[in-house]
Each structure stands twice: as structure tokens, then as C-alpha cells.
Amino acid sequence: MIRVRLDVAYDGTDFSGWAVQPTRRTVAGELTTVLTRLFGAVEGLTVAGRTDAGVHATGQVCHVDVPDERWAALSSTLLRKLAGLLPLDVRVHTAAEVPPEFDARFSALSRRYEYRVTDAVAGAEPLRRHDTVAWPRPLDLDALNAAAAGLVGEHDFAAFCRRKEHATTIRAVNRLDWRRDPDGILVATVQADAFCQQMVRSLVGAQLFVGDGRRDPSWPAGLLSRRVRADEVTVAPAHGLALVEVRYPDDPSELRLRSEQTRRRRDAD
Template sequence: MSASGVVKLKLVIAYDGTRYQGWQVQKIGVGVQQKIEEALARLLPEPVRVHGSSRTDTGVHALGMVAHVEVPDAALRLPEAKWPLALNAHLPEDIRVLSVRRCAPDFHARFHARGKQYRYFIWNHSAHHPLLRHLTWHVPRPLDIAPMRRAARFFLGRHDFRSFAANRNYEMENTVRTLTRLDIRRAGPQWTFIIEGDGFLYKMCRGIVGTLVQVGLGRIPPEAIPAMLEKRDRRVAGMTAPAHGLVLWKVFYGRRGADHEPSAQAEAQRES
């Protein structure tokens, strides 16, 4: 038994965000966090609070959301391997717990994350793929990938990303972030934007992708990106891409928690 009588578990969660108002518990509407806590309440003697690594927005999906929760020692009579089965039995089909593992007592899913990878998916064809309509942004006009890749290079490194983040109802103290990767892949009509960084502002990924799409349509020159970053004004940058094309793909950790990466099978399915 632990000294405190509780143990900490690390959960990896995937969900289709179409029906949810983001990750967090909401005053109006339903968040994914609420559904996870309700499932845990079916297995535990008392309610517990789940702490997520990210605050995904309304309509955004996740394949690698990481969360932690403290549960009573007695609850671990159920083997770790059976926790996902038990939780998923009480969850809707569009939310799945992929793994549950015991972690260090001081592990925190949000504060110990050292980086995240998001992926954004576009269907670039005159007709939208009907099976992917909830998972991809339909851009019917042809995109030019060469200027988009030139523009993408300007985002890499440490910058103030205020021009690409939506305003909240309070002033953000720090809008400086570091992007370490911004790749654009194309497989026929399906495009994938892979964005990695140490953190992301509200709707920042979607602001970047929306701007890159306008570059690909010839509406914004690639060389305009540095000036947009410099002005730190959302009005000077491009549009915000729709939420339903965005997926929290994985979260990176150091020694306090192993990085989670989707299985090879899941990766192949998303990129096929």
C-alpha cells in the first residue's frame, strides 16, 4: 500500500471530438473529461478528478491524449491490463481508453509534458470524401505545395505566435512558443500537416494551417509570414482552419512518463 493510500495512474485516451465541447468539463455541453470521470465513478467507491495533458477545443479529436488520476490502493486489485476494458465498457463508442499504467506519484500529465504533436488533415479534391467528412477539412480548389513548404519554414523556432492564436476572454501572459517541426505531406487528395512544439496557444495550430492553405491558394505570399509573426496581431494573419481536421496525435514526456505514440497500425490507417 502507498503511504497516502492512493496510487496514480496514467491513461492514454483517443476520441472523436465531433459530439463534444472539447476535453474539459463544461458548464454547458459535455466534455470528454466528464465522460472519463463518469466511467471511473462506476469502478471506484468515490468520484475522482482526471487531469488531462491538453485542453482540446470543441470538435477537435485526439489519438494520444494523456491524463492522470489518483485512485485508492484497493482499486488496483483490478490488473492494469483490464482497466481499459473496464472503462471502455462504460464509455460511448467515440471515446476509448487505450492504456492504463501505474506512474510515479509526482507525475503530472499537463505540467510534465515537454512537447506535443498535432496533425491536421485536409481533403484537397473537388468532391469531399464522404467517409472522412468529420475528420478532414474539405478544400476544393487545388493547393500548391511548394510555396506552402517555403512558408512553413518561417514558423520553425521560437516566436511570439500571438498573430496565429485566437483571443480568449482574458489577456494571455506569454504567447511565445517553440515549433520544432512543421511538415506537409501529400498522398493523393489527402494532406497531412504535422506540427510539433513545446506548447500551443488557443487555436494556434488551426491559425497556422489556415494561413498555409491561403498560401497554397495564392492569396498570401510565403515571405509574408515573418511580418505576420512580428506584428503580433491576429488580424494580419490568415484564417482559422475548422476544428474537425485537427488531432492531438501524441504527447512527449521525459523521465517522469514515457512518450505515447500511436501504434503502427493506427499510423498506417491515418496515412493510407
């Protein structure tokens, strides 16, 4: 078997998230169906970050193991074949053989998301309605960034996560900031080694309440002392969120070490 890295983009509007679910349309389900048709047998489709229903991706990464003889026959034309067989809301931009040590999930150094919001009185532009949230109140960029600053660093984000049994809510956020683009759209960028479920949308939801003046800029950081989910935090709508980048070690020899480090940390949690 050959390990192949796929760089994937998708419009999450009509998907029930990434992971395969019986009777539901998912990104992994669509990919698995087409890959199986092309390669006959595939193993271990693994993604860098499982996105929830309605969440998009422009920089998702996954890996899959395929028969070596089929890879030899298909590698030069694979992208064109995938473009013809996949639905229009899923695209594979690159497909490349990688070392067996590469693991889309455990080898990752960081994941970066962006969240798009408009506070225009007219709401989101029709052509951007699927990836931009319309906020009904004016938003102050300085207040948003003041709230964001208190959340950067390694913290227990239990107040902002949907807790899973035997899973940690401690995460290292190394970037969280807002900008207002020339078209008036506010964009939050958040990057961390990993995220727990609904963490990004909860962080954004808390900051939006600061941005529109309903909460003090110190409020989101004050919730970090909680060890249970904060019911007063609103989870921002899914369609404003997109996974835009996953980073990996530049040196292939570091892949195994990174995977081992991540697995040990998860096991310790």
C-alpha cells in the first residue's frame, strides 16, 4: 500500500460534517465512495481536523492508503478523475505520495481557522451568504481584539468546549485576532496545536458579545477559570467558519517524532 496525502476544500453547507455517518451526507463519505471506485480498496482515511456540520474548508488535509499498483496507474491523472467524479462542493487540489510516517492528524503542528462576520445593516452579500454570518449589531474591532488577547496562550478551554469523556480541554492557542477587510467583513483568525469540539465557534461567539458592547473585554478570559462548559457562551453559527491551513514539519524525518509526541500527549490526557 502507498500512503497518499490529499489537500481538500469543501463547501460545508450541505454536509453533516466530515466524519462518515449512516444515512447522512458527509465529506468523508463522498471521498471514500470515489476513492474506492478508483482504487478498489482504500484504508485508513484520516483527516487533520474533523469539521462539524456546515463548517467549510479551504485547507483541509487527509491521508489514505491505496494499492501501490493502482497508484502507479492513476497518479498522473488522479486530480482530473477526482474532479470529474466528486460532487461540486468537494475539490481535491493536490494528491501526493508521502512517507508512511505521515499522519494527517497526529503529524500536524497546527490548525488555522478563519471566521467571517458582517455587521452591515443589509446583512451578508447574496454570493457570500453561505460563508459569512450576518450579525445584527455594530461590531467594534478594537473591542474584539481586546477580548481575543486574553485568550491567547495555553489554557484549559473547558468553558468553550463540548466535553468528551477522557479527553482534555487544555489547548495552546498561539494566534487569535480580528481584522476588518476593505469590503467591511470582519475576519477572526485562530490558530492552535489542536481544538476541542465547538471550541472555535464558542470563542468567536463570546467575542462577538464583547464586540457589540454587551460584555466587557475581560469577560471571555474570565471564563477560563471554569472547568465546565459556560452556558452563557453562545456558539457562533457554523457557516462562518472555515479551516484554512494545517501545518506539518518541513523535514520528513521529523514526522514520526511529531506523531509520537502528539500521541503521547493525547494518551496522557
